[in-house]
Amino acid sequence: MSMLAEKVLKDLIKAIDNDELVLPTLPEVALKVREAAEDPDIGVAQLSKVIGNDAALTARIIKVVNSPLLRTNKEITDLQMAVGRLGINYTCNLATGLAMEQMFQATSDVVDRKMREVWNKSTEIAGICHVLCKHYTRLLPDQATLAGLVHQIGVLPILTYAEEHSELLADSISLNHVIEKIHPIIGDKILRTWEFPEQIAMVPSQYLDFSRDSAKVDYVDIVQVATLQSYMGSEHPYTQLDWSQIPAFRKLGLDPSHNLNEDEDLSAAMEAAMSMLQ
Template sequence: MSNLAQQVKDDIVAQIKKDELVLPTLPEIALRVREVAEDANATIPQLSQIIAQDPALSARIIKVTNSPLIRANSPVTDLGTAISRLGIDFTSNLAIGLAMEQMFQATHDIIDKRMRECWARAMEIASSAQVLARHFTKLQPDQAMLAGLVHQIGMLPILAYAENHSDLLNDSFSLDLVLEKLHPSLGSYILRSWEFSPDLVNVPKEYLNLQHQADSADYCDLIQVATLQSYDGSDHPLARIKRSELGSYQRLGLDADDEVTQWQELTEEAEATQNALR
């Protein structure tokens, strides 16, 4: 690690220990949606009333309902019907995840570009994760999607830090090193502060842990497999991993000898999901 990268890493870690690091906060609408979702007596009209305050978010939820992901028998044109088709839990996780997009923006062009790339990556992994969840596990596809959308949330405070420190901003090599080393643990730290469920809190810090262990397939497995598959055919170091030896693939029941064929069959579905989320 470069001297600058080590210095920045030490500085951010020190801020975390002193509880001085400015963490991203969930958008107001995401907080209100979650509050309704956690109410056992919540109704569709209650959730609809909150989401309707954000026309863009409402339109995207309707778009998802009309996508191949849901396979509705007839077109849905209003938010209430969309929520009824999706269910309160699915809609809530979807709304919370999509509302986060506004967090991935910055005033500086370099950081703004990186944040938008980070969000695009999150959308890609989220789409693949929900497909894997539906076909290979009993896990909730909407939770898998949310796990994908937040798996790199730890990059946000690092990029925000870089925006205010020109030495790091102008040293992409050091910035990449800091992002690589810190974003997993920082991501889990953020999700814990947001009071996300433990199975999602573990995702950022575990999705790159190739020795991750679990009794059965979990959301860390889904994000790990989706991530590794995304590098298939590239020159990225993770593309050279022997996947047949990984617990994540074994727990999902993916045959190492047939994984390419299996994944190709699901690629179209994952791409359709990603298009629906845009």
């Protein structure tokens, strides 16, 4: 590890330990949606009103409901109909996840490119999570999608830090090393600060623990397998691991050597899931 990476790691870990690291706040629309979701009496009309104040998010929700993955016989053009079709919980999780994209904004080109890269990878993994969850578990696909969208949220404060420290921006190897080392710790902290449910809040810090073996399949397993599947066929270091020794595959009942893209139905479903999130 370079001296620069060591120094930045020390600085950031110290800031985390002393609660001095400025954690990002949820976009306002996501906060309002989550607040609405906590009201047991919330109805489709009220939730639609909350989401309807954000034109971009409204368009995204309508796009999702009309995607090949969820499409009904009749095209849905109205937000209230879309929320009615998806249901309150599904809409809230989806709206929260999609609103995250607003946070991936930077003031410099280098950081902006890196943020785009992280967000694109997150939507890819979220799409795979949706399909894995639906086909191989009895867990909720909307929660799995949200877990995929937020699993790299810890990268944001590191990139914000990098924007203020040009020497780190100029050294992409050190920057990537710092991201790899501590984004899971920061991601965990962010999701707990945002009061995400425990089953999702623990995803950033645990999805890269390939020896992890919980009692039953959970969202960490889904994000872990989705991450590995996303690198299948590449020369990424994760493809050098012995996947047959990774418990998450067994818990999903999935053959580690099976490339989901070779299954026409699953491949089409993953394509649809990814495109609905982009």
